[in-house]
Amino acid sequence: MTAQPALAIEAVGLEKSFGDTRAVAGVDLAVPAGAIYGVLGPNGAGKTTTIRMLATLIAPDAGSARVLGHDVVTESDAVRGLVSLTGQLASVDEELTGRENLVLVGRLLGHRRAAARARADELLEAFGIADAAGRLVKHYSGGMRRRLDIAASLVVTPQLVFLDEPTTGLDPRSRNQVWEIARALAAAGTTILLCTQYLEEADQLADGIAVIDRGRVIAEGTPGQLKASVGTGSLHVRLLDPGRRAEAARVLGAAVGTVVLEPDPAALSAACADAERAAVGVGELGRAGLGVAGFSLDQPSLDEVFLALTGHAAEQHPSGTLEA
Amino acid sequence: MTATTTAPGSADTAAVRRAIADTARPARPGRLATALTFGWRGMLKVKHVPEQLLDVTVTPVMFLLLFTYLFGGAIAGSTSAYLDYTLPGLLVMSVLFTTVYSGVSLNTDLTKGVVDRFRSLPIWRPAPLLGSLLGDSVRYVVAGTVIIVVGVALGYRPDGGVGGAVAALALVVVFSFGLSWVFSVLGLLLRSPNAVMNAGFMGIFPLTFLSNVFVDPATLPGPLQAFVDVNPISVLATASRSLMAGTPDGTAIAVSLAVAAALAAVFLPVTTRLYRSR
Ligand SMILES: Nc1ncnc2c1ncn2[C@@H]1O[C@H](COP(=O)(O)OP(=O)(O)OP(=O)(O)O)[C@@H](O)[C@H]1O
Numbered sequence: 001m002t003a004q005p006a007l008a009i010e011a012v013g014l015e016k017s018f019g020d021t022r023a024v025a026g027v028d029l030a031v032p033a034g035a036i037y038g039v040l041g042p043n044g045a046g047k048t049t050t051i052r053m054l055a056t057l058i059a060p061d062a063g064s065a066r067v068l069g070h071d072v073v074t075e076s077d078a079v080r081g082l083v084s085l086t087g088q089l090a091s092v093d094e095e096l097t098g099r100e101n102l103v104l105v106g107r108l109l110g111h112r113r114a115a116a117r118a119r120a121d122e123l124l125e126a127f128g129i130a131d132a133a134g135r136l137v138k139h140y141s142g143g144m145r146r147r148l149d150i151a152a153s154l155v156v157t158p159q160l161v162f163l164d165e166p167t168t169g170l171d172p173r174s175r176n177q178v179w180e181i182a183r184a185l186a187a188a189g190t191t192i193l194l195c196t197q198y199l200e201e202a203d204q205l206a207d208g209i210a211v212i213d214r215g216r217v218i219a220e221g222t223p224g225q226l227k228a229s230v231g232t233g234s235l236h237v238r239l240l241d242p243g244r245r246a247e248a249a250r251v252l253g254a255a256v257g258t259v260v261l262e263p264d265p266a267a268l269s270a271a272c273a274d275a276e277r278a279a280v281g282v283g284e285l286g287r288a289g290l291g292v293a294g295f296s297l298d299q300p301s302l303d304e305v306f307l308a309l310t311g312h313a314a315e316q317h318p319s320g321t322l323e324a
Numbered sequence: 325m326t327a328t329t330t331a332p333g334s335a336d337t338a339a340v341r342r343a344i345a346d347t348a349r350p351a352r353p354g355r356l357a358t359a360l361t362f363g364w365r366g367m368l369k370v371k372h373v374p375e376q377l378l379d380v381t382v383t384p385v386m387f388l389l390l391f392t393y394l395f396g397g398a399i400a401g402s403t404s405a406y407l408d409y410t411l412p413g414l415l416v417m418s419v420l421f422t423t424v425y426s427g428v429s430l431n432t433d434l435t436k437g438v439v440d441r442f443r444s445l446p447i448w449r450p451a452p453l454l455g456s457l458l459g460d461s462v463r464y465v466v467a468g469t470v471i472i473v474v475g476v477a478l479g480y481r482p483d484g485g486v487g488g489a490v491a492a493l494a495l496v497v498v499f500s501f502g503l504s505w506v507f508s509v510l511g512l513l514l515r516s517p518n519a520v521m522n523a524g525f526m527g528i529f530p531l532t533f534l535s536n537v538f539v540d541p542a543t544l545p546g547p548l549q550a551f552v553d554v555n556p557i558s559v560l561a562t563a564s565r566s567l568m569a570g571t572p573d574g575t576a577i578a579v580s581l582a583v584a585a586a587l588a589a590v591f592l593p594v595t596t597r598l599y600r601s602r
């Protein structure tokens with residue numbers, strides 16, 4: 001067994017364009033071995049393109065990257081022998097059964113027929129798809145398909161797994177299962193590069209995060225560091241009467257800080273460094289006759305980090321910013 | 325027996341841990357073994373999605389019935405004489421239509437994302453493409469056999485006998501291996517399986533009609549006749565006819581094989597390049 005290099009992924013100045021679109025415009029990444037590393041960015045930020053370059057599916061236009069010590073261009077075959085990819089579109093064959101999918105991958109990786117079947121059954125059982133093993137994947141639910149996809153990446157335990165938006169479109173229960181699997185993998189020493197547009201997901205799983213926007217890394221650090229760089233927490237308030245939100249926004253803006261209207265039409269939040277200011281803000285709402293259904297004081301969310309870093313929201317929900 | 329609290333249909337984290345604790349990596353399989361594994365995948369698809377076979381065999385069988393009974397008498401004097409003329413051509417049509425599906429299924433793999441899985445595995449890179457030929461060949465043989473069987477049921481009795489029919493089918497299948505790479509390129513360039521299907525049939529349909537599959541070109545106006553004569557589908561139909569009649573036409577057979585080889589020589593490398601970079 002050869003020792004792993006300290007950095008599982010080391011990318012410098014990666015670039016990739018499609019026609020006029022600069023999908024990736026110079027990405028540097030340093031992912032420590034054994035870590036879960038989050039790449040966080042909105043739609044079209046270049047996450048998938050970055051993963052595809054690192055997984056040797058496409059060659060970069062410029063820059064270079066080493067994955068587990070091997071160059072992705074000149075030693076692409078060696079890289080493929082050590083990593084697994086769980087793509088954004090579930091990379092399984094819909095016209096085969098779940099078991100056939102896993103046996104196929106097992107055979108392609110060199111297992112003999114009996115060993116491939118045994119491994120497939122072991123994984124189907126562990127991933128809770130044994131009952132559906134003989135069904136065509138096109139009849140699977142989104143959660144089952146995603147679990148099968150991850151199982152296919154583990155037919156031979158890889159040293160590094162790329163997970164591209166593994167929970168997009170899943171219900172909370174399925175999402176938690178995928179998170180559990182990711183944690184189990186990391187605990188066993190597998191490095192994970194996780195692309196996500198969910199801030200909560202990166203916060204939950206990742207040891208380190210690179211925030212990317214328009215093909216560039218715009219911030220990097222631990223979840224804690226990123227939050228600290230924004231510097232405030234926020235007061236979340238839910239009103240009894242959504243019709244009076246604008247009024248409430250003016251009150252909180254004056255008493256507490258910058259106000260963000262949340263997707264929930266009755267909710268808003270205000271940047272807020274300490275609990276006392278928050279209490280004053282809630283008091284002011286009461287004095288103005290604005291009924292409050294509930295309120296909470298949060299640490300800064302990665303949502304706010306993203307807003308602070310890019311000047312636009314991470315997800316295009318219909319929210320606006322009001323100046324204090 | 326271990327007690328488990330995991331609900332059915334959900335991941336069992338402890339079992340996942342056990343499964344991934346095994347980090348043994350089997351030796352890489354050889355190139356042939358890898359291609360054969362993809363061949364096995366192609367076979368499974370034929371088994372799971374038999375509708376695809378139905379799609380491609382229904383049209384030629386319909387043409388067989390329509391042309392034989394509607395126009396057969398008018399074109400060749402009698403339906404049985406026309407059947408003798410057109411069945412070897414319909415064999416060509418039936419199998420060549422099936423080749424469009426090579427492109428369609430390749431495009432389906434691409435748009436569904438499973439190609440990303442294959443391309444991320446440490447395997448011999450042309451294996452997925454070469455392996456799919458195996459599944460394709462099953463489809464070709466079924467499509468060809470159906471048309472011959474229906475023909476025989478309608479009274480077709482080729483002089484070349486079973487041997488001639490098998491030889492004709494084999495030639496058409498080999499030609500299809502060459503032609504299928506053209507549709508594979510389409511499959512890699514176009515955006516959706518439907519687009520590949522439409523573009524494919526837009527090409528193959530007129531080419532089949534502007535050949536000697538249905539009518540003897542001797543009755544056609546000059547320029548059209550000239551085109552029909554050089555159309556490779558005509559050459560292939562002539563070769564198939566000669567084999568089924570028990571009087572092999574060496575030139576037509578050689579030209580058919582040469583065209584197939586030329587198509588493969590041009591389009592196979594393009595396919596592999598596109599497959600690698602898309
Ligand atoms: N094959 C391609 N051809 C043309 N443009 C592409 C291609 N792949 C990606 N792009 C473009 O490159 C940009 C980055 O795309 P990419 O898929 O990497 O983003 P992403 O961060 O993964 O987004 P999402 O969250 O939507 O998956 C987008 O503008 C996209 O339209």
Ligand SMILES: [Mg+2]
Pocket residue numbers: 047048049088164165
């Ligand atoms: Mg993406």
